[in-house]
Amino acid sequence: MAPPRLAVIGYGTGRGPSAKRVVVRGSGIGGWLSALLVAVVGAGLAGCASVYNLPGNVPLGAALADNNSARDYPTYEDDLLLALSFSGGGTRAAAFSFGVLEELDHTHSSVAGTKTLLDRVDFVSGVSGGSITAAYFGLKRRAALADFRERFLLRNAEEGLKTRISLGNIGRALGGGVNDSQFTDWLDQNLFDGARFEALPDDRRPRVWINASDIYNRTPFVFGKTSFDALCSDIRSYRVAEAVAASAAVPLAFAPIVLQTYPGGCAAPLPPWYDRVRNDPNAQPLLRSYAEAQARYRDGSMRYVKLLDGGLVDNYGLSGLSIGLLAAQRPYEPLDERQAAKLKRILFLVVDAGRGISGDFVQTLEGPSGVELVSAAADTAIDASVRSSYAAFTALANDWSGKLKRWRCGLSAADRSRLGVGAGWKCGDVAIYVERLGFDRLGPERAGILNAIPTRLSLPPEQVDQLITGGADALRSSKAYQQFRRGL
Numbered sequence: 001m002a003p004p005r006l007a008v009i010g011y012g013t014g015r016g017p018s019a020k021r022v023v024v025r026g027s028g029i030g031g032w033l034s035a036l037l038v039a040v041v042g043a044g045l046a047g048c049a050s051v052y053n054l055p056g057n058v059p060l061g062a063a064l065a066d067n068n069s070a071r072d073y074p075t076y077e078d079d080l081l082l083a084l085s086f087s088g089g090g091t092r093a094a095a096f097s098f099g100v101l102e103e104l105d106h107t108h109s110s111v112a113g114t115k116t117l118l119d120r121v122d123f124v125s126g127v128s129g130g131s132i133t134a135a136y137f138g139l140k141r142r143a144a145l146a147d148f149r150e151r152f153l154l155r156n157a158e159e160g161l162k163t164r165i166s167l168g169n170i171g172r173a174l175g176g177g178v179n180d181s182q183f184t185d186w187l188d189q190n191l192f193d194g195a196r197f198e199a200l201p202d203d204r205r206p207r208v209w210i211n212a213s214d215i216y217n218r219t220p221f222v223f224g225k226t227s228f229d230a231l232c233s234d235i236r237s238y239r240v241a242e243a244v245a246a247s248a249a250v251p252l253a254f255a256p257i258v259l260q261t262y263p264g265g266c267a268a269p270l271p272p273w274y275d276r277v278r279n280d281p282n283a284q285p286l287l288r289s290y291a292e293a294q295a296r297y298r299d300g301s302m303r304y305v306k307l308l309d310g311g312l313v314d315n316y317g318l319s320g321l322s323i324g325l326l327a328a329q330r331p332y333e334p335l336d337e338r339q340a341a342k343l344k345r346i347l348f349l350v351v352d353a354g355r356g357i358s359g360d361f362v363q364t365l366e367g368p369s370g371v372e373l374v375s376a377a378a379d380t381a382i383d384a385s386v387r388s389s390y391a392a393f394t395a396l397a398n399d400w401s402g403k404l405k406r407w408r409c410g411l412s413a414a415d416r417s418r419l420g421v422g423a424g425w426k427c428g429d430v431a432i433y434v435e436r437l438g439f440d441r442l443g444p445e446r447a448g449i450l451n452a453i454p455t456r457l458s459l460p461p462e463q464v465d466q467l468i469t470g471g472a473d474a475l476r477s478s479k480a481y482q483q484f485r486r487g488l
Helices: 028-043 090-104 129-153 167-174 182-190 225-230 240-247 273-278 285-299 319-327 337-342 370-409 413-419 444-451 461-476 479-486
Strands: 080-086 123-127 207-214 219-223 257-260 304-308 345-351 431-437
Touching: 080 090, 080 129, 090 129, 090 345, 090 461, 123 129, 123 240, 129 182, 129 207, 129 240, 129 461, 182 240, 207 240, 207 319, 219 225, 219 240, 219 285, 219 319, 225 285, 240 257, 273 285, 285 319, 319 370, 337 370, 337 413, 345 370, 345 461, 345 479, 370 431, 431 461, 431 479, 444 461
Parallel strands: 080 123, 080 345, 123 207, 345 431
Antiparallel strands: 207 219, 207 304, 257 304
């Protein structure tokens, strides 16, 4: 008889129901923890081997750090800002977000040099399973539509991973993680073709953010020039596959992805707002913890940064945008003046492949059991976090929109001329839309079908296609998206 497998591999917080071939209920982070808890208790292990990843980043030359605070944000100067954020949830999330990209390709664009709205995506942020789609789209842009389904969605990305419950794997889990660099290498060889971040230049659409969790500082870690400048490390030479693997590194199932800090390796100081926020007891906790983490990278108090699944701190990938809005010193930041003056329509789409509540322990007096309790506690903490982060971001975005309008309407004639706005320009003509696209937009019956798809890295073609179609239909049915299109 073949040995049993660990619970369904989940990335981020898109938790699917249990599959018949796993030994315990649950999937995603909760499922892994539940399976390993049961196995460890049963085995009664006392020792384990150490498992870890070697740092894959290199030092940054002093001349390369310019510390331009807006460098990680889109700076294109047309009248539209279109930003996407793809949640975690394994291949389920990757396929659902891919459907949104396909639907964007069905809306014509009248701007020279672009065919559809897909070509006008300024920014894409990805977490865990969603980071795979985000990174591939960033690298290949519209060409990603031609082969992402075949190259990743229909592939078995678990083929190189250790997924069976055994004494050796339990020991590896307790020693740092069952898998180390297997997923990184698979992505590098089968999907990203050895691409480095230099293949994601700042001067073209879309700007890409891959999100992981710094488990020491308990903050988001965004793979971009800002964070790597704080490390005095070169983002251009870092492998895209390694960033995506960090974003999808479920605790215990994977050893943390490791980055080395190089204090003293670059001369340019950190942005001045870091010290201002760190010394302000009234600063927003998210902003302050982020600034403190960046300062630790630079001052030598941390030798290594340990990264795990981005869903642990932000399964929607909105923290980076929220930090940018909170840190802004001028009403138009984190954009530049010229772009802020020309903008008319702003759309933030949060593509959410997580699922609703599940389980039957509420039907009995007893329970949840220890196994169910581990899974339910993880799900509760992370789901509550993403709900509050979405609400907070929506409020931030609407507040920023008001500040932007007031700034625009206060511009002098000389300022308007300097920023290149025409005679017919209307200062208050700025509309901002923030929309979450989830399974619930498709009706109870269809949402139930998609929710039943597990969050693993290997799905049958019919489920992949159900998810792709679901993503496209969710965007098509969005009232905010319809209003945005009418205002173009």
